[in-house]
Amino acid sequence: MTFDLTSADREATWPKLVRQLEHFYTENRHKRMSSLPDRQEVVDSLIQTFDSPIPIQEAIDHVIEGLSAHAVQVTNPNYYGMFNPRTSFPSIIADVITAVFNPQLAAWSHAPFAVEIEHLLIQTIGQKFGFPADKIDGVFATGGQEAHITAVLAALNYAFPTYKSTGIYGCQNRPIIYASASSHHAIIKAARVCGLGSDLVRLIPVDHEERMIIPALKKQLALDVFNGHQPLLVLATLGTTGSGAIDDIKQIASLKKKYNFWLHADAAYGGGAILSTQYAHLLKGIELADSITFDAHKWLSVPMAASLFICQHPYALANTFSISANFMPGDEDEIDRLSSYTHSIQWSRRFIGLKLYLPLLVFGWQGYDEVITRQIDLGNYLRIQLLQNGWKIYNNSKLPIICFTDIKYEYDEKFNQFIYNSFLDSGDAWIINYPCNGKETLRACVTNYATNESHIQNLIHSLNEKRAFYAAQHS
Numbered sequence: 491m492t493f494d495l496t497s498a499d500r501e502a503t504w505p506k507l508v509r510q511l512e513h514f515y516t517e518n519r520h521k522r523m524s525s526l527p528d529r530q531e532v533v534d535s536l537i538q539t540f541d542s543p544i545p546i547q548e549a550i551d552h553v554i555e556g557l558s559a560h561a562v563q564v565t566n567p568n569y570y571g572m573f574n575p576r577t578s579f580p581s582i583i584a585d586v587i588t589a590v591f592n593p594q595l596a597a598w599s600h601a602p603f604a605v606e607i608e609h610l611l612i613q614t615i616g617q618k619f620g621f622p623a624d625k626i627d628g629v630f631a632t633g634g635q636e637a638h639i640t641a642v643l644a645a646l647n648y649a650f651p652t653y654k655s656t657g658i659y660g661c662q663n664r665p666i667i668y669a670s671a672s673s674h675h676a677i678i679k680a681a682r683v684c685g686l687g688s689d690l691v692r693l694i695p696v697d698h699e700e701r702m703i704i705p706a707l708k709k710q711l712a713l714d715v716f717n718g719h720q721p722l723l724v725l726a727t728l729g730t731t732g733s734g735a736i737d738d739i740k741q742i743a744s745l746k747k748k749y750n751f752w753l754h755a756d757a758a759y760g761g762g763a764i765l766s767t768q769y770a771h772l773l774k775g776i777e778l779a780d781s782i783t784f785d786a787h788k789w790l791s792v793p794m795a796a797s798l799f800i801c802q803h804p805y806a807l808a809n810t811f812s813i814s815a816n817f818m819p820g821d822e823d824e825i826d827r828l829s830s831y832t833h834s835i836q837w838s839r840r841f842i843g844l845k846l847y848l849p850l851l852v853f854g855w856q857g858y859d860e861v862i863t864r865q866i867d868l869g870n871y872l873r874i875q876l877l878q879n880g881w882k883i884y885n886n887s888k889l890p891i892i893c894f895t896d897i898k899y900e901y902d903e904k905f906n907q908f909i910y911n912s913f914l915d916s917g918d919a920w921i922i923n924y925p926c927n928g929k930e931t932l933r934a935c936v937t938n939y940a941t942n943e944s945h946i947q948n949l950i951h952s953l954n955e956k957r958a959f960y961a962a963q964h965s
């Protein structure tokens with residue numbers, strides 16, 4: 491037995507697999523959203539031992555069956571949950587190609603074509619966000635979480651020049667991180683991973699639209715400085731996960747002069763708006779950030795795990811990750827600086843950038859512009875439909891995230907849970923519960939480029955039907 495299998499095996503496997511995947515890619519649009527899994531049933535469905543090898547086709551069938559039966563079908567256009575996309579066809583092909591070639595991106599010399607593609611994308615997208623071309627640096631990461639950790643480490647090395655060798659013990663003052671109370675908890679995990687601990691993360695209160703209250707941030711900064719701490723990093727969220735709130739990044743940036751913190755923009759989701767000619771203005775001020783987290787595996791519709799960390803400090807990453815002890819920014823070799831092992835958390839590294847490069851080649855910026863603009867417009871369409879059908883909306887985001895419930899059941903805690911559960915039962919769409927501004931709501935997000943007006947109409951129809959059922963039971 492060779493790990494290549496035989497050429498006859500491969501020639502039988504590829505075309506069959508293409509048919510199976512193509513079937514899933516098209517038919518999954520009509521499938522129910524999920525099963526209600528019983529853990530034992532899922533565990534029992536695995537092949538538990540590896541003592542008697544099976545033919546590859548049998549193994550593939552087994553996996554496709556399991557993933558079809560036991561997963562929330564996030565690629566289905568009726569999925570209105572978190573930002574898990576349907577993956578574009580070129581991005582899927584990119585991951586297949588990457589797996590076959592398996593380029594090693596740790597060092598430029600091992601995979602120069604791949605490293606240069608990632609470099610180009612970081613540069614180009616950094617410029618889209620308004621960073622000056624000669625200042626841009628960055629790296630592909632596995633997700634927003636890794637990009638956030640990269641940001642905290644870059645900020646630490648920036649604020650404490652000896653951090654690389656002394657670590658947190660070399661910091662005279664406690665480094666403090668600030669983020670809104672509605673920010674993604676990835677920043678808390680980043681603080682833990684970097685050895686700061688979650689106690690050093692200040693969660694600043696938010697206003698009725700879940701945006702950071704700037705006077706509250708000012709007050710906290712002043713208090714921490716008074717107590718001898720050092721403001722390290724302020725996280726401005728441009729598109730919160732829950733309700734799509736956008737922090738006032740310009741106001742936050744205006745405090746940099748006084749407090750000298752690193753300003754990190756969390757545009758993990760909302761960053762996609764920069765590619766929409768019509769809606770890019772929603773992110774105005776992002777060019778003032780020191781660095782940005784932007785997930786490609788959310789609004790750019792590529793398979794996990796793909797995120798971008800982009801900063802406008804050309805030596806921040808090298809300062810943070812270079813493992814050469816006598817590193818001198820001025821003397822470094824430009825090509826060496828592109829090598830990701832001196833440049834990022836990871837060492838051996840997958841070619842993440844290809845799943846963005848290939849769709850960009852095929853669709854161009856114009857394709858992304860159209861798709862993202864259309865999703866924002868569809869969000870507005872959903873808003874109007876909800877209002878016309880007697881639902882009340884609780885958030886005021888311009889992004890396609892809508893938090894709503896029926897005003898009649900505003901104070902009935904069971905109502906939203908009932909609606910959520912009946913979607914689980916019926917499987918015709920997937921929405922979630924979210925406490926928007928402290929109020930339990932239903933949350934629907936247009937996050938799938940295949941979603942269209944008829945899907946939205948079906949969603950409204952289902953919502954109305956489930957509400958009527960609830961009303962009948964509770965009258």
Ligand SMILES: *Cc1c(COP(=O)(O)O)cnc(C)c1O
Nearest residue numbers: 633634635674676731758759785
């Ligand atoms: C998803 C998300 C994150 C975390 O990113 P991952 O890619 O899941 O690691 C951080 N911030 C925001 C606003 C997000 O939506």
